[in-house]
Amino acid sequence: MTTTGQDTLKTRRTLTVDGKEYDYYSIEAAQDTLGDVSRLPYSMKVLLENLLRFEDGRSVDVDDIKALAQWLKDKKSDREIAYRPARVLMQDFTGVPAVVDLAAMRAAMVAMGGDPQKINPLSPVDLVIDHSVMVDFFGGPDAFKKNVDLEFQRNGERYEFLRWGQTAFDNFRVVPPGTGICHQVNLEYLAQTVWTSDEVNDSGRTIAYPDTLVGTDSHTTMINGLGVLGWGVGGIEAEAAMLGQPVSMLIPEVVGFKMTGALKEGTTATDLVLTVTQMLRAKGVVGKFVEFYGDGLDHLTLADQATISNMAPEYGATCGIFPIDDETLNYLRFTGRDEHRIKLVEAYAKAQGMWREKGQADPVFTDTLELDLSTVEPSLAGPKRPQDRVALSNAAAEFDKVLADYIGVPKTDAEARLASEGGPAQAANTGWDKQVQVEGEDYKLSHGDVVIAAITSCTNTSNPSVLVAAGLVARKAREKGLAVKPWVKTSLAPGSQVVTDYLEKAGLQEDLNALGFDLVGYGCTTCIGNSGPLPEKISKAVDDGDLVVTSVLSGNRNFEGRVNPQTRGNYLASPPLVVAYALAGNMTRDLLKDPLGEDKDGKPVYLKDIWPTTREIADLVGSSLTAEMFRDRYGNVFEGPEEWQEIRVSEGETFEWNAGSTYVQHPPYFENMAPEPDAVEDVTGARPLLIMGDSVTTDHISPAGSFKPDTPAGQYLMEHQVRPADFNSYGSRRGNHEVMMRGTFANIRIKNEMVPGVEGGFTKYMPDGEQMSVYDAAMKYQAEGVPLVVIGGKEYGTGSSRDWAAKGTVLLGVKAVLVESFERIHRxxxxxxxxxxxxxxxxxxxQTLKLDGSETYDIAGMDGGITPRQDISVTINRADGSTETITVLCRIDTEDEAEYYRNGGILQYVLRNLAKAA
Structure with missing residues (x-):
């Protein structure tokens, strides 16, 4: 269902497709008032249509629409607009706390005397359970079954809660576990490119409009490859969107990325996206739209486009979008979409000027950059940021530099010392040649050894060409008699079940299995820290030798501490390179020069000997992948496996909270909430909880991955009779605020400048100066009524759109975060x-203020109200009695955000409004 506005500009028109009529809001008709807007970027046309459709004189007025036409002249704007996406996409890590909040809002509505049915999604919501499977078992035919059994055993409480939500809320669908990754399911099934809804006034008219969405995962942008505008938001923003609140945003700058030429032989879409990521990070596109154009698009498949769009968070953009063209239609048809819908997409895109074809004038952009695809070379990215691209030809040399940083001795100095001090006998003195015997085995571990090789993540498993390439590398290696090194933990976690269908049809799954790349699950595994533990013997050797070991994964995230606590170097690579590094076994090997191993006759085998040609890959994709596979797999997508269907579901409009649950708890956000918000007040006497440097990610802030018994979260669970073996991950317990607030700022690699030389979630409790966990200090401050602040550097909050990075911050008692710059979503x-x-x-x-954590802070200028981007006065009270007052910028950017802040948060704002409406 959709509600349309007053249409002041009279742009509503009718489009007929195969005899069926659709109403739509015509951009061409709007030009009668706006002037020629044909050269607006594709993404801006989507925003323009949204404003035309929802123009009501209140949240959207004609001046908002005119601002988009003015954008063509200025190429930027400071106008705030209200944008309403068509739908919301969730994954279970971020979706569970969102549904927990909705359940809590229902309880709060009852407490306020309102109708709990007022709390229901108004926009369609799809939640895909894809983040809970872990790689506990690998390298065998039973790995998948064992991992699934463990998944259901660990997550029974969460899954029961989601089953309740599926029945309790309207307009809410759940894709069960074992189906695939949300972004790939979205690309292959959920997205329609052009969406349709029946008008709410019973006119019998159907409205057609662009398919748009927000998602609770930052890689929602993957759908941009299908011409669908969407990006990642926090769970709290997504909840507001599904409850009918617009997304407030400034009209963005749009950076055009022109592509020319075609990829050369031997390169992959992964190599391309790592190059694009590096270029756009250097360009600086945080908070901006990126739109791809140029003749180079003619040589990219839609799966290639989706690979590039997926990594928009890594290059810092809000989205990375491609326009609709013939390739869009081909993909929709090939993935089994309804033929009438495909015709509607074509007719609508052409009617709205959203269709890309050769010879048309380039759109107008804020800024541009260009890449000749033929210059792309095989690449990796690492060891700890996705934008740090390393050419494969230089990967070994670059790892030497990484190792030198860890060990503290450059390789050249180590070699010189060996020569002067007696050769190999002195190797232990340098650390470079350290080797640790693996107990019970006939091999040793060394620095640089690849201990995890994972074909995983939506970025690449959505792309048949790179998966078939990986299978062909495995086949050719098998034929040569090569084997994966015994210390490598191998895994294959596809983004959809269709991947298994075409790999099996091509006979490649057998080849992958022979090298240990057996199916371990359908979901987001290694890329989000669900890599599972290393085998005990390997883990012990790594710890005993303090070895710098590595992972190679075909994912999009390789931040410190994310993949596995024991891998200090983590590299993103294409699936075929993942297989190659599993064969080589060490990052110090130059894969373009050194042999991967020996064949059956003892002759060296090089990467070029097992690398498939572009033609081989294309032929096998063409003969192995069919539209019927998509129709079969998605025909019963919401049913799920037997384990899902057998879960008992409680009934009722409100959830029956279980006080003994360690997975789902009633959050405190709405306790004793008054019908009207309190007045905004200044903050006085605040203590710093942490002082941090640049590029603090949401992985550093938010609980993620596994945790140990001696952490605050581990201690809490043991107090609730949970054994360490059953801790599961932070992500799986996102519905329990008690666990999550204890894991906030607890990342093992976080560096708090208040405790120099110490890694992990520690701080100093002031004024005593006692070192303790961040959580324990925060609780002491809360007991004393002391407000807190967090201080940081540039790019604070980069990475995934983790709502718990903000939720945990507020639950610890932090009133303000003062940094040099923010990443969009976290701010x-x-x-x-x-x-x-x-x-x-x-x-x-x-640094210029020489802050060390002994200060207190007074934040003034908010009494009586707060306005967007106002100046705020901060007085720093130093331990020696001196004071210094500075002026800072309030990064509440829009009036809607100011209203949320006045209410104590966006959910409180929505709840109060719904209660009044009731």
């Missing part, structure tokens, strides 16, 4: 939880 999430985002001005920062 928005902080506002959505009632935390004040502040930004240093005039070249000041924590």
């Amino acid at each position: 928005s999430n902080l506002v959505g939880m009632g935390v004040l985002p502040l930004q240093f001005k005039d070249g000041t920062n924590r």
